[in-house]
Amino acid sequence: MQQTFYKYQGTGNDFVMIDNRQQTFDKNNTKLVATLCDRRFGIGADGLILLEDHSDLDFKMVYYNADGNESSMCGNGGRCLVAFAKQLGIIENMAVFEAIDGLHHATIDGDIVKLQMVDVDRVEKHENHVFLDTGSPHHVQFENKIDAFDIKTEGSKIRYGEPYNEAGSNVNFVKKVSDQIFTVRTYERGVEDETLSCGTGATAVALAMHAIYETTDNLITLQVPGGELKVSFEVDNGLYKNVWLIGAAKLVFKGTI
Ligand SMILES: N[C@@H](CCC[C@H](N)C(=O)O)C(=O)O
Numbered sequence: 031m032q033q034t035f036y037k038y039q040g041t042g043n044d045f046v047m048i049d050n051r052q053q054t055f056d057k058n059n060t061k062l063v064a065t066l067c068d069r070r071f072g073i074g075a076d077g078l079i080l081l082e083d084h085s086d087l088d089f090k091m092v093y094y095n096a097d098g099n100e101s102s103m104c105g106n107g108g109r110c111l112v113a114f115a116k117q118l119g120i121i122e123n124m125a126v127f128e129a130i131d132g133l134h135h136a137t138i139d140g141d142i143v144k145l146q147m148v149d150v151d152r153v154e155k156h157e158n159h160v161f162l163d164t165g166s167p168h169h170v171q172f173e174n175k176i177d178a179f180d181i182k183t184e185g186s187k188i189r190y191g192e193p194y195n196e197a198g199s200n201v202n203f204v205k206k207v208s209d210q211i212f213t214v215r216t217y218e219r220g221v222e223d224e225t226l227s228c229g230t231g232a233t234a235v236a237l238a239m240h241a242i243y244e245t246t247d248n249l250i251t252l253q254v255p256g257g258e259l260k261v262s263f264e265v266d267n268g269l270y271k272n273v274w275l276i277g278a279a280k281l282v283f284k285g286t287i
Pocket residue numbers: 043076095101102103104105106107166167200218219220221227228229230231
């Protein structure tokens with residue numbers, strides 16, 4: 031059977047997108063997803079996303095990591111999916127869709143997609159790191175020599191270590207540039223390597239920096255290897271709400287397998 035796919039990227043975090051409104055994709059085929067995401071034997075991507083019909087909303091998002099397993103929320107993937115839905119003619123400039131972590135609102139203007147993320151009420155502050163869940167779990171840690179740092183080696187030690195173990199966490203290394211700007215490099219669970227950008231990770235860093243008083247701003251710029259993301263939010267009695275992830279999402283190419 032032939033399957034049309036689209037390749038999208040959001041600040042270098044890249045995804046294979048499939049329109050699965052007709053339910054033609056074999057959703058339990060972990061090996062197929064992993065092969066499609068493989069950069070040598072497949073199309074190559076950090077993840078694969080299915081766009082599916084939803085009875086009440088614009089569409090539903092089903093996300094798989096590059097290892098072939100369905101996973102928690104992908105912020106950049108969600109932004110790319112909004113651009114894909116626009117290309118398919120499902121939405122115009124606004125979307126409401128369901129993902130694994132609940133309902134998401136989004137807007138699209140040219141290449142720029144703004145995606146509302148989940149509210150966050152729990153930010154764990156530890157001695158040398160912060161842990162929070164922005165739809166996906168994130169460990170956030172300062173690293174001043176960020177440019178020369180071995181993200182894959184150091185990130186994998188943390189991702190598989192205590193207290194994360196099997197379930198794992200994504201791991202973000204951060205350097206403060208100014209009160210409003212932070213440089214971030216992320217080791218992604220399920221890709222098991224550094225990616226050029228992680229949307230839930232950028233969101234986690236922005237909220238973590240605010241929670242530990244590294245910034246008092248509520249519009250933060252995150253410099254990631256694949257470009258720039260912005261995160262805006264409100265804080266109400268320790269609850270981070272109205273959290274938006276903002277950045278470019280673009281079609282790379284379309285093909286058939
Ligand atoms: N790239 C994503 C995060 C995808 C999920 C992550 N790999 C996990 O399994 O937790 C993003 O942009 O948020």
